[in-house]
Amino acid sequence: MKKGVLLVNLGSPESPTPKDVKPYLDEFLMDKYVIDVPFLLRALLVRGIILQTRPKKSAAAYAKIWWDEGSPLIVLSKRLQEKIQKQVSVPVELAMRYGNPSIENGLQKLSDQGITEVLLFPLYPQHAMASTETILVLAEKLRKEKFPHMSFTIIPAFYNQKDYIRDLSNSIKRHLEGFEYDHLLFSYHGIPERHIRKTDITKSHCKIDGSCCNTPSPAHEFCYRHQCYETTKQVVEFLGIEEGKYSQTFQSRLAGDKWLTPYTDVEINKMPEKGIKKLAVVTPAFVSDCLETLEEIAMEANHQFKEHGGEEFLAIPCLNDDDDWAKTLSRWVDQWAFQNQEQTV
Template sequence: MKGVLLVNLGSPESPTPKDVKPYLDEFLMDKYVIDVPYLLRALLVRGIILRKRPEESAHAYAKIWWDEGSPLVVLSERMQEKVQPLVNVPVALAMRYGSMTIEKGLQELHDKGVTEVLLFPLYPQYAMASTLTILVKAEEIRKKKFPQMTFTDVPAFYNKPDYIKNLADSIQKHLVGFDYDHLLFSYHGIPERHIRKTDVTKSHCKIDGSCCNTPSPAHDFCYRHQCYETTRQVVKLLGLPEDKYSLTFQSRLAGDKWLEPYTDVEIDKMPGKGIKNLAVVTPAFVSDCLETLEEIAMRAKEDFEKNGGGNFLAIPCLNDDDEWCQTVGNWINDWAK
């Protein structure tokens, strides 16, 4: 019997330092997120970051928390509930970090008699800190707990025509009535070394002005290329002129060289360049979360206005949009045939 496991990032149990701290510990101690030797990682995370970050993050989570709980979890659950009636196989939901574990999701499917699982990381672009860590963790659990199961994973869908159409339609819908000067595509940032580590050719990815535009097998696992390609295809579908949009990367950590240009730096400059009405879309996420609701819709908006900007529109993620849920259902049905 076949079944599907949708997997998103995860969330603390509540917006309090007590619950945020173990969540951040699990997240940041993941060797695919902070990819340094264990002892150094433990020193950085447990000796430095977790001394202040839980309280700061808890404050940020508190600003976006809903009565029903974490927005990311609630929106993922709504999506799952809409997708389930569209398919003829069980659909479970799990998170890479936090209490909604991948093991619980696989157990739910196992209890329904599922032996063939479609692993569906809810990330359009491939990255070792998102997609890869889900696949590795799921395989570890399968070997230990569910050896009779087999996995098929959904590849990065950054360039699939129906996803691109869903994203373009969503952007267009939310721009109605908003006279924008500029549309910013803000993607989650990653360290540059992650790009080189996932380069299957070991030589293509130079993170220069040309490698992302030069055909290569490396592109199947290159986050940077996939972000640019998502943007290129959406822009083409929307018919945007070159001076009307740009691409940046957000949420960097200090100490490493991360993908540039940086979202916060670029947004601060925009009012001085005559951009008074700014719309921002965050296509690295399919569900709104801390990085979209607090970092962009609140902090970036405040910075934009403080630097002389006028109107700021944070375009929601696809979330449980009907067209997007239908697309996911179609992909599942194609696999389940």
């Protein structure tokens, strides 16, 4: 069997214009793993309400962070792919769950090279319905319909893998050099609380009550909340950050549902009155900088923090195409390429 790799990230609109943002948002928000309500209700909510106003607002946000080369998420993902390709012995392609290049396009490129065994690599450290799971479901659907000659090996969530923790921690340390911060905030992308309960394979463990994430359980294999807190815990231990000097929040929520708390924007706005004047923020739910990190955090959160009395704000970049990170991913790929194991990370 000839092997190849498909890296998969979230995706981006083709341009920062309402015309291109609207179909991208439609594909994204109509995904039943993102807004998990019955189709008719989802269509009413997305196409009847959200898409009537959101594309213009989102396009303006994308325009703030757009690069000459294109979408930062796409550009950075391609750079990472290219670095990995130079270090491994098997073909490596890149795909996006939404927009282009599509997962079907990525699988087709591998198929055209005679690839029959694919390492499917979602670029998400933590497992969630709206990220990892939707990638795996779509990829399997495409495999059955169009690429039945292929087999998949899945890279599991790597939120606690020592190489990832080391690379993330060292990146944070480098960017903090010379910045005497009062507080380090770990801001993860938010999800509805019901997603946590839906991915609980025990159907009884996840209470979201402050204790279940710290109580050993098979549920943790797919629990986004637990995995976020575990990433924070291990980075804090690696860097030796003292208690009280850091905290964790969740960003990017939609109105109407109970999402994971505490909320990033709410907590950041309260920090200056607590004496936190110099704030650093890291976003470990992402491996590539994107709208949520470059606009929501580096721009909007920065502005709000200073509006409420903060003095200095540092948005720490994602791992992106960091050389050490690219070497780690290349090593994981080669481990798989030369071993007959289903999960090698």
